[in-house]
Amino acid sequence: MQKLKQIRQTLSGNYAVAYAVKQVDVDVISAYPITPQTTMVEKLSEYVATGELQAEFIPVESEHSALSVVTAAAATGARVFTSTSSQGLLLMHEILFITAALRLPVVMAVANRAVSAPINIWNDHSDAMDQRDTGWIQIFAESSQEAYDTMIQAYRIAEDLRVRLPVMVNFDGYILTHTYEPVDTLPDEHVKEFTPRVKPPFRLNPDEPVSIGTLAPPDYYYEVKYQEINAIENSLPVIEEVSKKYGDLSGRYYSNVEQTSVNDADIVLVSMGALSGTARHVVRELRQHNIKAGLIRLRLFRPFPIKSIIDLISDAKAVGIIDRAVSPGAVGGPVFMEIAAIMKLYGIDVPIVNFIAGLGGRDVTPSDIKYMFDELQLTAISGKPKRPVYYIGLRGWNP
Amino acid sequence: MIYRTVRDLPTEEYFAPGHGLCAGCPIGILAKIVLKVSGKDSIIVNATGCGEVSTTLYPSTAWRVPWIHLAFENAAATASGVRAAYDAMIKKGLLNKDANIIVFAGDGGTADIGLQALSGALERGDRFLYICYDNEAYMNTGIQRSGATPFGAWTTTTPLGAKLSGREIFKKDLIGIAIAHKVRYAATAVPSYPFDLANKIEKGLKVNGPAFIHVLIPCTTGWRFDPSFTIKIGKLAVQTGLWPLYEYENGVFRTTVPVPRRKPVIEYLKLQGRFKHLLNKPELITEIQKYADELAQRFGLGPIEQ
Ligand SMILES: Cc1ncc(C[n+]2csc(CCOP(=O)(O)OP(=O)(O)O)c2C)c(N)n1
Ligand code: SF4
Numbered sequence: 001m002q003k004l005k006q007i008r009q010t011l012s013g014n015y016a017v018a019y020a021v022k023q024v025d026v027d028v029i030s031a032y033p034i035t036p037q038t039t040m041v042e043k044l045s046e047y048v049a050t051g052e053l054q055a056e057f058i059p060v061e062s063e064h065s066a067l068s069v070v071t072a073a074a075a076t077g078a079r080v081f082t083s084t085s086s087q088g089l090l091l092m093h094e095i096l097f098i099t100a101a102l103r104l105p106v107v108m109a110v111a112n113r114a115v116s117a118p119i120n121i122w123n124d125h126s127d128a129m130d131q132r133d134t135g136w137i138q139i140f141a142e143s144s145q146e147a148y149d150t151m152i153q154a155y156r157i158a159e160d161l162r163v164r165l166p167v168m169v170n171f172d173g174y175i176l177t178h179t180y181e182p183v184d185t186l187p188d189e190h191v192k193e194f195t196p197r198v199k200p201p202f203r204l205n206p207d208e209p210v211s212i213g214t215l216a217p218p219d220y221y222y223e224v225k226y227q228e229i230n231a232i233e234n235s236l237p238v239i240e241e242v243s244k245k246y247g248d249l250s251g252r253y254y255s256n257v258e259q260t261s262v263n264d265a266d267i268v269l270v271s272m273g274a275l276s277g278t279a280r281h282v283v284r285e286l287r288q289h290n291i292k293a294g295l296i297r298l299r300l301f302r303p304f305p306i307k308s309i310i311d312l313i314s315d316a317k318a319v320g321i322i323d324r325a326v327s328p329g330a331v332g333g334p335v336f337m338e339i340a341a342i343m344k345l346y347g348i349d350v351p352i353v354n355f356i357a358g359l360g361g362r363d364v365t366p367s368d369i370k371y372m373f374d375e376l377q378l379t380a381i382s383g384k385p386k387r388p389v390y391y392i393g394l395r396g397w398n399p
Numbered sequence: 400m401i402y403r404t405v406r407d408l409p410t411e412e413y414f415a416p417g418h419g420l421c422a423g424c425p426i427g428i429l430a431k432i433v434l435k436v437s438g439k440d441s442i443i444v445n446a447t448g449c450g451e452v453s454t455t456l457y458p459s460t461a462w463r464v465p466w467i468h469l470a471f472e473n474a475a476a477t478a479s480g481v482r483a484a485y486d487a488m489i490k491k492g493l494l495n496k497d498a499n500i501i502v503f504a505g506d507g508g509t510a511d512i513g514l515q516a517l518s519g520a521l522e523r524g525d526r527f528l529y530i531c532y533d534n535e536a537y538m539n540t541g542i543q544r545s546g547a548t549p550f551g552a553w554t555t556t557t558p559l560g561a562k563l564s565g566r567e568i569f570k571k572d573l574i575g576i577a578i579a580h581k582v583r584y585a586a587t588a589v590p591s592y593p594f595d596l597a598n599k600i601e602k603g604l605k606v607n608g609p610a611f612i613h614v615l616i617p618c619t620t621g622w623r624f625d626p627s628f629t630i631k632i633g634k635l636a637v638q639t640g641l642w643p644l645y646e647y648e649n650g651v652f653r654t655t656v657p658v659p660r661r662k663p664v665i666e667y668l669k670l671q672g673r674f675k676h677l678l679n680k681p682e683l684i685t686e687i688q689k690y691a692d693e694l695a696q697r698f699g700l701g702p703i704e705q
Contacts, residue, residue, distance in 0.1 A: 058480075062519070068470070069483060071480065073481065073487075205465060206440045211462050
């Protein structure tokens with residue numbers, strides 16, 4: 001294929017996402033400001049005001065209404081976008097289930113931020129992890145470039161008739177939303193071609209009336225729910241296919257589970273989001289000292305890419321899972337529990353450790369990551385972790 | 400079109416028989432009349448409540464026009480979304496004809512939990528017709544009080560006892576709240592006066608902006624009366640001055656059904672089980688009479704007939 005001429009721009013993560021939304025030519029945008037998402041919505045309203053984007057921008061009175069507006073607009077057949085963070089995402093929680101169960105292709109960008117209390121506007125993944133059972137596809141980007149690329153892919157995935165599910169594109173608050181980076185963007189016409197309008201299988205149309213969101217008694221609810229479960233399970237190959245096609249177009253290929261030096265690694269860390277960049281840097285350093293470290297970066301969290309993870313961790317001697325969210329009272333963080341469960345299920349007997357890190361915007365430094373690898377090395381030698389959960393960087397935590 | 404008799408109403412039925420509303424429930428009458436006036440090119444947005452659960456028990460539906468329900472408190476936002484989708488798609492040439500967007504929501508879904516979304520939509524001026532069917536309590540969950548439950552009424556959360564004789568607060572002025580948002584058109588109605596209702600729906604649909612119609616729905620189950628009394632009770636609400644029929648257009652109120660001679664409120668109260676305990680509390684009936692007198696004065700209704 002002939003190489004595409006891309007346009008390199010200096011964009012913050014929020015602007016990169018807004019730019020992608022403009023290029024896919026959405027029809028209805030509705031959102032409510034919340035730090036650190038706000039500048040994204042401001043940018044979009046600017047695009048609408050200048051006429052660069054022909055869309056209805058509905059400035060609602062709450063996030064609950066924002067998601068209601070775009071869900072209803074999607075049910076009417078429009079292409080839609082919303083975005084939020086933290087408390088806003090929590091306020092949408094009720095409607096997230098509804099969007100997914102009604103199989104509506106809503107795309108939402110979430111600028112990940114900690115949740116109250118205490119009020120904290122900095123980054124972690126607590127907001128998104130809270131939504132893991134709502135039936136949305138959840139992707140976590142590592143860079144602004146990836147956030148841009150993923151937004152475009154998200155429309156193609158959500159609207160695919162084999163999927164028809166909402167997609168949440170997560171990217172770290174401030175670390176990505178407010179940092180300017182060079183971002184390679186595609187020409188408009190290529191984005192347009194990559195995200196063609198798909199005729200929805202049903203919509204609110206007086207010529208073919210349907211009732212959407214009816215009451216389903218015990219005799220039907222379960223089957224309807226199962227169709228949704230089935231749809232998200234079957235979305236995995238579609239997500240892979242879309243990533244591949246997008247790679248062919250842009251030269252940037254992403255996989256659901258990205259790995260660095262895992263093939264021959266003894267000690268492996270699993271991470272999500274921007275922090276993975278730091279971890280990758282540490283892996284490279286350790287490799288220079290002949291320490292067999294590796295990194296797995298989860299790009300896709302829902303559906304959980306079980307097979308790919310299993311393949312990558314089976315041969316390790318110790319695996320550490322970084323969680324940027326907690327589940328108080330449970331054995332560990334949400335990603336840790338997920339991986340522990342599949343390991344048990346697939347009979348993989350590798351010791352695992354959970355590292356809770358970076359809550360509420362606490363920095364996760366290269367030396368924190370080094371510490372994690374050190375602990376993994378000890379675990380690999382003893383074959384048994386000292387403890388299941390480590391609270392990295394927490395003052396007063398004295399194991 | 401001005402509706403004066405049954406013959407003026409279209410014969411098409413877009414609200415099908417066979418729904419599960421209680422016998423004698425006027426929500427069905429309301430839905431039927433609304434759709435006769437608004438016609439085929441209409442989209443109904445329903446809030447959770449009686450009107451929703453009784454008409455769409457999967458796999459059947461009573462709605463012969465497109466219908467959507469998302470949740471309890473977001474009917475107004477849902478309607479804004481449908482409206483925005485139509486506006487955007489028409490501008491982009493993806494759709495070639497508009498539709499009437501009509502909300503059906505109960506008093507709970509409107510005056511209480513849904514008030515925020517309603518306020519947002521009215522303030523933005525989103526173009527749709529919002530119909531609050533007001534049965535004066537949360538009926539779907541079993542007759543609990545709402546902000547629209549009238550003074551003195553029994554509900555399961557304003558029960559009777561040594562310390563309480565039903566609700567101790569007067570109804571929230573819901574239509575007043577809508578009008579305070581500078582809606583283009585607002586009106587009260589009741590299915591007992593079907594042509595008055597039909598004319599108001601027609602006007603509400605023509606307005607370029609949000610319109611709000613507040614419809615009193617005598618509920619045989621929650622108000623505790625015989626189903627054969629539905630129409631009669633609705634008429635008595637008007638004739639006692641407790642539910643004056645008026646409209647508000649371009650800043651002006653107009654009474655649409657004159658009441659030259661008012662009936663005393665007791666005529667209305669005594670037919671309903673929810674007010675039965677008031678019969679030996681004349682001082683509470685006097686309070687309610689005073690409330691009706693004030694409304695009568697505001698809307699130019701006549702004196703009480705002797
Ligand atoms: C967030 C939320 N809270 C509570 C409920 C339970 N609920 C369903 S319908 C309803 C009452 C509806 O009352 P109203 O709006 O007056 O309509 P009606 O049932 O009287 O027709 C309630 C409380 C719900 N569905 N969602
Ligand atoms: S409970 Fe009342 S409002 Fe609900 S369906 Fe029955 S009569 Fe109608």
